[in-house]
Amino acid sequence: MQPFQYIEPKSLDEAVALLAAQPGETQLIAGGSDLLSEIKEGVAAPRRLVSLAGIPGLRGIRETGGGLELGAMTTIAELAQHPAIRACYTALAQAAEELATPQIRNVGTLGGNLAQRPRCWYYRHPQTVCLKKGGDRCYALAGVSKYLCVTGGDRCYIVHPSDTAVALSVFDARVEIAGPRGTRTMPIGEFFIGPGQDLLRENGLEPGELVTRVLLPGQDEIPLGPPLQRGVGGISVPVRSLYLKARERETGDFALVSVAVAVALEGDTIRQARVCLGGVAPVPYRARPVEEYLRGQQVADVDAAHAGSLALPNPRPMADNGYKVPLTANLVTRAVGEVMSGG
Amino acid sequence: MPDAVPAAATTATIALEVNGRVHRLTVRHHWSLLDVLREQLDLTGAKRGCDRGECGACTVLLASRPVYSCQVLALQVGHRPVVTVEGLGESNILDPVQQAFLDNDGAQCGYCTPGFVMSARALLDDNPHPSDDEIRQALAGNLCRCNAYGRIIQSMRAMRDAAR
Ligand SMILES: Cc1cc2nc3c(=O)[nH]c(=O)nc-3n(C[C@H](O)[C@H](O)[C@H](O)COP(=O)(O)OP(=O)(O)OC[C@H]3O[C@@H](n4cnc5c(N)ncnc54)[C@H](O)[C@@H]3O)c2cc1C
Ligand code: SF4
Ligand code: FES
Ligand code: FES
Numbered sequence: 001m002q003p004f005q006y007i008e009p010k011s012l013d014e015a016v017a018l019l020a021a022q023p024g025e026t027q028l029i030a031g032g033s034d035l036l037s038e039i040k041e042g043v044a045a046p047r048r049l050v051s052l053a054g055i056p057g058l059r060g061i062r063e064t065g066g067g068l069e070l071g072a073m074t075t076i077a078e079l080a081q082h083p084a085i086r087a088c089y090t091a092l093a094q095a096a097e098e099l100a101t102p103q104i105r106n107v108g109t110l111g112g113n114l115a116q117r118p119r120c121w122y123y124r125h126p127q128t129v130c131l132k133k134g135g136d137r138c139y140a141l142a143g144v145s146k147y148l149c150v151t152g153g154d155r156c157y158i159v160h161p162s163d164t165a166v167a168l169s170v171f172d173a174r175v176e177i178a179g180p181r182g183t184r185t186m187p188i189g190e191f192f193i194g195p196g197q198d199l200l201r202e203n204g205l206e207p208g209e210l211v212t213r214v215l216l217p218g219q220d221e222i223p224l225g226p227p228l229q230r231g232v233g234g235i236s237v238p239v240r241s242l243y244l245k246a247r248e249r250e251t252g253d254f255a256l257v258s259v260a261v262a263v264a265l266e267g268d269t270i271r272q273a274r275v276c277l278g279g280v281a282p283v284p285y286r287a288r289p290v291e292e293y294l295r296g297q298q299v300a301d302v303d304a305a306h307a308g309s310l311a312l313p314n315p316r317p318m319a320d321n322g323y324k325v326p327l328t329a330n331l332v333t334r335a336v337g338e339v340m341s342g343g
Numbered sequence: 344m345p346d347a348v349p350a351a352a353t354t355a356t357i358a359l360e361v362n363g364r365v366h367r368l369t370v371r372h373h374w375s376l377l378d379v380l381r382e383q384l385d386l387t388g389a390k391r392g393c394d395r396g397e398c399g400a401c402t403v404l405l406a407s408r409p410v411y412s413c414q415v416l417a418l419q420v421g422h423r424p425v426v427t428v429e430g431l432g433e434s435n436i437l438d439p440v441q442q443a444f445l446d447n448d449g450a451q452c453g454y455c456t457p458g459f460v461m462s463a464r465a466l467l468d469d470n471p472h473p474s475d476d477e478i479r480q481a482l483a484g485n486l487c488r489c490n491a492y493g494r495i496i497q498s499m500r501a502m503r504d505a506a507r
Contacts, residue, residue, distance in 0.1 A: 002395065005353050006372040006418045033414050036375070037395050049372075077408070101484025102462065106408040107415060208482060251483035252397065 001040050004047055008054040012178055012212065018050045020180045020208030026050055028210055030112035031074060033104050042126040043133075052111070058098060058212060061085070066218020071110030072211045076100070079110060079164070089216060091241035091260040095167035098245045100153040101252045113205060114165055114175070114191070118158035118282075119254055120148065131156050131199050145318035147187075147256070150325060152281035156195035157318060160202060161254050165192065167243050167283045170262035170274035173216050179209035188214075192283035202282070239264050240342070244335045246327055255279040257327045259287075259311075261335045275336075280312065280328055287311045290332060302340050308333030327335045359420060361386065362430030370417045377401045377412040380427060388428035388457045392486070399485030402458035403427045409484070411477045428457035431464060439502060440464050449498035451489035459485045459495055463502075471506055473499070 006029075009015045019026055026047035030053075038044035052058055052073050059073035061082050068084060079085055080096035082192065088307050099105060099113070115284055122128045122139035129135035140148055148157040168188050175191045177184050191203050205211070241262035247253040258278035264271045273294035275287040289310040308329040315325045345439035353372040358365050361384060370379055377394075379403035380386045380403070388414050392400035403412045404426040412425075440463045443449065450456040459482060466473055466481035473481065478499045487495065 001373045001375070002372060003350075003353050003373045006355075006416060008418075029416075029419075032416060032419060033396055033411075036414050036416070039373075040394065051419065053421070101399070102465075102481060103399065103409050103411045103484040104414075106405075107410050131407060 001036070002042070002045060004049055006049045006051065008051045010054050012055055012058075013051055015052065015055060015210065016178055016180055016208055018048075019210065021206035022048065028052065028115075030109040031075070031081035031104075031107035032112075033100075033108045034112060036118040038124075041124060042137045043117075043124060051211070058111075064215075064218075068216040068218075070110055070214040070216065072109060072213060074110050075109070076108045076113060076164070077102070078103040080105065088239075089167075089171055089241065091170055091243040091262060092164065092167040092216075094243035095163040095245070095258075095260065098243070099163045103265055104252075110164060110214060113162050114211060114214075115205070116161055117163050118202065120158045123158070131195075132158070133199065140318070144301050145166050146320040147254075148318055148321055149281050150315045150321055150328075151285065151312055151318045152194050152196075152283065153316070153318075154194060154282075156199050156282070157204075158195070159279050160192060160283050161279070162284070163243075163245065163255060163258060163278060166255075166258055166278035167241075167260045168214060168216070169276035169284045169286065170241060170260045171239070172274070175211055175212050176213040176215060177205065177209050178212045179206060183212070185215065188284075189286065194282040207240055240336050240339050242339050244331055244338075257324055257331055259295070259328075259335045260333050261332075261339050263294060263339055265299065270294050270297050270299065270302075275311070275332065277311065277328060277332075280324060287332065289313055290336070294336070299340050302336065304333045304337035304340065307336040355418060357417065357420075358422075359417065360422070360424045362426055363424075368417075372416070372418055373422065374417050375413050376403070376405075376415045376417050376420055376425065379417040380412060380425075386427050387407075390454055390457060390459075392454070396439065397486075398455075399462065400455050402461045404461055404465055407468065409462045411484075420493060426461075428460055431460070431483050434466040440467065440497075443502040443505075444495070445500040447498035447501050448494045449491065450494075451484055451487075451491045455485060455487045455491075459487070467502070472503055475500070478503075 025047040029049040029051050058071045060071050062069045076096045086093040122130050123132045130139050149159045173188045174185045231251045239262040245255045249313040255278045260276045262274045273291045275290045277285040290307050311328050311332040356369050390400035394413045396411045401413040402409050406423040440460050451486050453494035
């Protein structure tokens with residue numbers, strides 16, 4: 001590995017100042033499970049790593065006003081095991097459980113998971129300088145596109161690799177960001193940006209900014225409806241939810257396609273629905289036609305196969321990834337069916 | 344890649360607790376825990392397979408949890424205790440997990456074995472009577488190029504059943 005300096009600041013202000021001072025040469029490190037591979041491959045070459053490990057208050061899960069506050073340094077294993085997440089934000093616990101391997105879940109963090117870089121193997125190759133690395137072409141167009149996007153590509157065709165992002169999207173999570181100009185929060189749907197907006201990055205973090213927390217709204221704020229599941233420790237969230245992930249190997253593998261579904265019921269009527277897809281687009285992709293179809297339906301009347309057929313309105317598969325279109329329809333069909341029959 | 348940062352700014356002295364002993368070590372900031380275990384402490388039980396967090400041969404326990412030591416910097420360890428395969432058992436008595444792998448032919452070439460043993464130890468410390476599915480889940484981050492999986496799972500089952 002190329003030498004670098006490792007610094008562990010003791011406060012958020014200090015971390016932000018270090019990051020903002022030499023943004024091109026400095027990079028954040030959380031667990032390191034993604035970043036260290038990039039450095040070993042020469043894809044990233046920071047001269048300085050700023051660790052978040054020594055900053056108090058960034059790790060852990062707290063109950064707040066009916067919802068949950070997830071610190072950016074919380075590990076994936078902690079998300080998967082937390083009783084309130086398992087009971088009330090089930091899709092998130094499932095996404096965490098299905099992510100990578102036990103060893104990575106023990107060190108990998110939520111913040112690192114959201115900010116991880118894409119897995120396109122041309123981008124990850126030490127010797128190729130594609131558009132995402134500031135080069136002049138996309139090598140995937142003439143190469144192998146099996147794992148790339150079927151919608152939303154624009155000169156670059158990555159899929160966003162994060163499993164937690166897909167699950168967080170169906171709970172209307174907000175991302176809290178600290179930076180040189182203070183703190184701001186934004187809906188998770190606005191946090192991620194596609195190549196049309198910026199080829200070089202996958203989220204809207206500005207130089208010197210970092211993710212401090214992810215906020216999961218409780219029933220008072222979430223526009224989903226009345227409580228369905230009584231939660232743990234006073235938390236109740238009005239949704240049934242589910243995460244399904246299709247992959248080539250059962251473990252240690254990224255999603256070919258994944259889907260998170262959350263519905264809020266009032267009696268037997270679906271008051272609100274959220275459906276988000278992973279593995280199909282450069283950002284976590286909200287399947288809004290499926291949401292619209294489900295909203296207002298009686299549970300017994302839902303045609304899951306029809307819901308599945310609506311998931312990707314205008315797919316534009318590449319040479320080797322046409323399989324993702326029927327795979328998405330089938331996975332959404334299964335997820336909607338399972339949620340309707342009790343999740 | 345040129346060494347752009349002066350070496351003095353990228354060297355640190357740390358206290359690292361490994362297998363119950365605290366070592367004072369001078370390390371470069373970019374050295375992984377695996378680098379330090381193998382090259383400085385001569386603990387070569389943890390193996391370097393992929394060096395990318397993908398194979399599990401380098402698995403050690405960090406604060407009782409299995410991690411890939413190739414994907415953790417030595418400086419990230421802090422005060423948390425590290426246990427390697429050399430830290431299991433007594434001088435002449437194998438840990439029950441090691442004994443079970445021996446008795447059940449849980450290894451072929453043996454390269455992956457220390458990693459599997461550490462993942463197995465972590466599982467059994469948490470859960471002495473794991474189901475078959477829990478065994479598979481706990482070992483899911485370890486690869487075996489010899490495809491000894493059947494015997495590895497068998498070793499785990501034998502251990503669990505003996506503990507009943
Ligand atoms: C074999 C293998 C399998 C994997 N499988 C999956 C999978 O199935 N699903 C999945 O989602 N991921 C997977 N990953 C990717 C990744 O390791 C995990 O997502 C992990 O959660 C990353 O977290 P980390 O703390 O280790 O990140 P790091 O490696 O420390 O950081 C990753 C990136 O995020 C930035 N960053 C870290 N924290 C913050 C923050 N708070 N604010 C802003 N930026 C930040 C860093 O600068 C860096 O660029 C896998 C990785 C490996 C090696
Ligand atoms: S898809 Fe994007 S990351 Fe992959 S080669 Fe093309 S430009 Fe690079
Ligand atoms: S050597 Fe660490 S996971 Fe392969
Ligand atoms: S026994 Fe040879 S790699 Fe597993």
